[in-house]
Amino acid sequence: MKPFWKRALVVTVVVLAAAAVTTVLWRIVKPSELVLSDDLTGRVFARFPAEEGDSFSITFRHSVNKSDVTEIYEIRDGAIWLTGCVYYNFGAGVAEDLDPSWTLTTGTEGEMILSGIDKEMTDLTYIVGTIYDHIMVIDGQTIVLNELCGKNAHVHFALG
Numbered sequence: 001m002k003p004f005w006k007r008a009l010v011v012t013v014v015v016l017a018a019a020a021v022t023t024v025l026w027r028i029v030k031p032s033e034l035v036l037s038d039d040l041t042g043r044v045f046a047r048f049p050a051e052e053g054d055s056f057s058i059t060f061r062h063s064v065n066k067s068d069v070t071e072i073y074e075i076r077d078g079a080i081w082l083t084g085c086v087y088y089n090f091g092a093g094v095a096e097d098l099d100p101s102w103t104l105t106t107g108t109e110g111e112m113i114l115s116g117i118d119k120e121m122t123d124l125t126y127i128v129g130t131i132y133d134h135i136m137v138i139d140g141q142t143i144v145l146n147e148l149c150g151k152n153a154h155v156h157f158a159l160g
Contacts, residue, residue, distance in 0.1 A: 032049065032050070032051065032160075033047045033048060033049055033050050033159070033160050034047070034048045034049075034050035034056065034075070034080075034138065034157060034158075034159060034160075035047050035157075035158050035159070035160040036048075036148070036149070036155050036156070036157060037155070037156050037158070038149070038153060038154060038155070038156070039125045039154035039155065039156040040154050045148055045149045045153070045155065046143070046148055047160070048138050048139065048141075049139065050075050050138075050159065051075065052075060052076065052077075053074070053075065053076070054074070054075045054138075054139070055072060055073060055074045055075070055083070055138075056072075056073050056136060056137060056138035056139075057070050057071060057072045057073065057136070057137045057138075058070070058071050058073075058126060058134055058135070058136050058145075059071075059134070059135045059137070060126070060129060060132060060133070060134045060135070061129065061131075061132035061133075062087070062089075065089040066089075067087065067088040067089040068087070068088060069085065069086070069087045069088075070085065070086040070087075071084075071085050072084040072085065072086070073121065073124075073157075075159065078159065079120050079121070079122075079159070080120070080121045080124055080157060080158075080159065081118060081119065081120050081121065082117050082118075082119045082121055083115070083116075083117055083118060084113065084114055084115045084116075084117060085113075085114040085117065086107070086111050086112070086113050086114070087111065087112050087114075088110065088111055088112065098114070099117075101116055101118070102114055102115065102116045102117055103115045103116045121157075123156075124156070124157040124158075125154055125155060125156045125157070126145070126154075126155050126157075127152060127153070127154050127155075128145045128146055128149055128150065128151055128152060128153045128155060129146070129151070130151045130152055133145065133146040134146070134155075
């Protein structure tokens with residue numbers, strides 16, 4: 001009979017391998033929807049079809065520099081990734097010091113287009129504005145979050 005520590009080691013290795021396989025399978029079996037829920041109560045506001053490679057954006061008025069900001073997200077590897085941002089003015093809370101892997105270009109309307117961000121968003125939540133709104137665009141649909149969720153709603157975005 002094997003000593004206890006050898007059996008414990010084998011069981012530990014098997015459990016860790018099973019956890020790793022589960023994680024890989026979760027990444028392979030792609031979520032089929034983007035779920036918007038109340039971050040405080042868990043109440044689901046809406047579900048939208050979302051598959052690998054789909055994208056969506058959230059546009060809002062920046063509270064300090066009072067110009068529009070659009071953040072662009074992509075569904076990839078079973079997660080939500082921030083891939084780009086479009087804004088019109090620099091100011092507090094707007095990227096000025098750029099990561100060397102990011103690209104900043106200027107659009108035809110003077111907008112600053114930040115691309116190549118590629119940041120996984122493990123906890124994506126917006127607080128819907130009371131003066132200005134948050135607008136979501138997904139699969140050609142425009143969703144006014146104030147109308148869908150209400151002012152001051154803490155809207156959590158997750159894949160399900």
